[in-house]
Ligand SMILES: Nc1ncnc2c1ncn2[C@@H]1O[C@H](COP(=O)(O)OP(=O)(O)OP(=O)(O)O)[C@@H](O)[C@H]1O
């Protein structure tokens with residue numbers, strides 16, 4: 244059974260067809276990359292998976308570890324092991340990073356029947372993970388994403404991923420806005436979480452990220468459909484020739 | 494018929510004046526009390542007092558034997574108690590040297606009355622009624638150069654059904670002095686009309702914290718006037734959570750250069766409460782700053798009003814005036830009104846304002862939910878942060894927890910019904 248299975252997903256936004264019959268199957272231990280032109284529906288796909296209001300499917304289905312997501316709210320999906328790293332992380336004025344993380348982690352732990360972490364144990368765990376990601380203590384004391392630089396926001400997303408230990412992670416353009424060093428740090432953060440029991444879907448515009456996070460499969464999303472799938476070499480082809488040829492051939 | 498009842502209170506206010514020996518200012522004041530403000534008056538349009546004219550009301554005769562019920566909330570604070578609107582020296586602390594608490598004589602009371610009458614608050618009903626009926630005008634004076642370390646805690650309580658109470662306090666900070674004062678309004682009365690005059694002399698600095706928590710049937714029409722001289726600093730924060738109808742109106746006059754004003758407030762409204770923060774800031778001279786942050790959270794069928802006038806006189810160049818108000822509605826039946834009013838007659842100024850009224854931001858809720866946090870918890874986190882933010886910005890550190898806990902009590906009342 245795939246960890247994530249999307250079957251013929253169709254979705255409208257504001258009466259406009261955005262996803263037009265998208266199917267994708269992601270198995271344990273796999274990393275998939277999704278590439279596609281601006282406006283092709285990549286973020287829409289990620290919001291649909293995460294369960295954002297207004298992004299309900301018109302038809303088709305999505306399964307997480309065999310369980311249909313259609314009746315599940317965003318928070319339930321997250322507790323069940325789905326994670327979305329936002330393309331544009333949301334600022335939460337006044338909400339401290341540390342207490343936010345703790346609330347999130349304990350919600351998930353409670354759901355999967357693990358003991359909630361007390362304050363001390365939690366802080367210790369966060370510090371350990373944060374230092375690997377070069378996220379400074381000072382950043383955790385600030386309000387979530389408020390005044391963070393683009394790169395800091397992305398690093399904080401991956402820190403959340405590391406703390407939540409999801410089964411399926413969707414990373415929506417986590418590489419955009421990162422400088423070369425940060426790209427390496429974030430990629431290492433992601434790679435260190437790859438294992439035989441989880442799966443990762445990276446959405447990106449740039450082949451370069453895929454040098455660091457090497458995918459098993461690459462898919463090209465265009466106009467709400469996956470028009471081509473292949474191995475890492477497909478990303479190189481996009482890098483060299485752009486999308487036009489691929490779209491015309493499809 | 495309705496008219497008769499209304500006239501009753503006006504008559505009883507006038508009659509009440511005969512209880513006192515010192516009458517000059519009381520007569521002037523009572524003569525000026527002719528009616529309640531009409532909703533046609535712009536600043537009373539959103540906060541209507543019509544219902545007061547249908548209530549059976551008489552000014553209270555203070556009971557000087559009454560015991561107090563609100564205990565102090567701060568270790569070692571200097572307590573000043575008003576019961577039934579009257580100063581109770583017997584229930585108050587001994588004040589530190591250099592500070593004094595006096596009741597004004599006839600001449601000084603008249604002067605104080607005229608200061609209000611010269612301000613743009615002159616038609617506020619509390620001014621006429623409370624100057625007519627207050628047991629006495631109490632003056633707190635802080636001597637030159639004195640930095641008061643002790644927290645001053647002023648507790649107002651007492652009153653009863655169908656009675657109106659009239660505490661009047663005049664605070665003067667002499668040059669280079671400073672103090673922090675918390676005032677807690679815990680009346681049981683039908684109508685509460687507190688008056689406050691604040692005068693900050695050169696380089697004086699005052700932190701003022703007001704918590705309005707009168708009982709759930711009461712009307713509180715608090716009228717406050719502040720005059721700031723050169724380099725003075727007035728940092729005021731009001732938390733409105735009690736009463737059926739609470740309106741705190743403050744007019745601040747920046748009279749000397751390089752003074753600084755913060756006039757912040759929060760209202761937390763549930764059921765059928767009506768809360769109103771009305772302010773006017775007058776920049777009359779150059780080089781002053783004023784900053785105003787107002788936040789409201791509303792549930793039930795409550796209404797919130799923020800009216801914020803900022804006037805920058807032609808001479809008041811280099812004024813920096815900021816005003817931000819935001820209200821979050823947690824119920825479809827709650828209403829929030831924000832009425833910023835900027836009158837800027839100088840050209841070299843920085844003035845910004847913004848007012849928003851709306852629900853909790855959906856993006857924020859989604860972000861929290863996408864991390865496994867339930868919708869209910871997500872809303873709670875966002876609103877709590879919304880309040881913590883302004884409290885931490887407005888209130889000095891030692892008091893932040895107290896104010897936050899006071900806010901949280903009202904907040905949980907709202908939240909338990911709405912989310
Ligand atoms: N609320 C909405 N109503 C109508 N159309 C929308 C709405 N939100 C997004 N769209 C449209 O849906 C399409 C897909 O947008 P989406 O954000 O998913 O693209 P994307 O592939 O993530 O693009 P990018 O590479 O720029 O991030 C775009 O044409 C966008 O304008």
Ligand SMILES: [Mg+2]
Nearest residue numbers: 285286287330
């Ligand atoms: Mg996108």
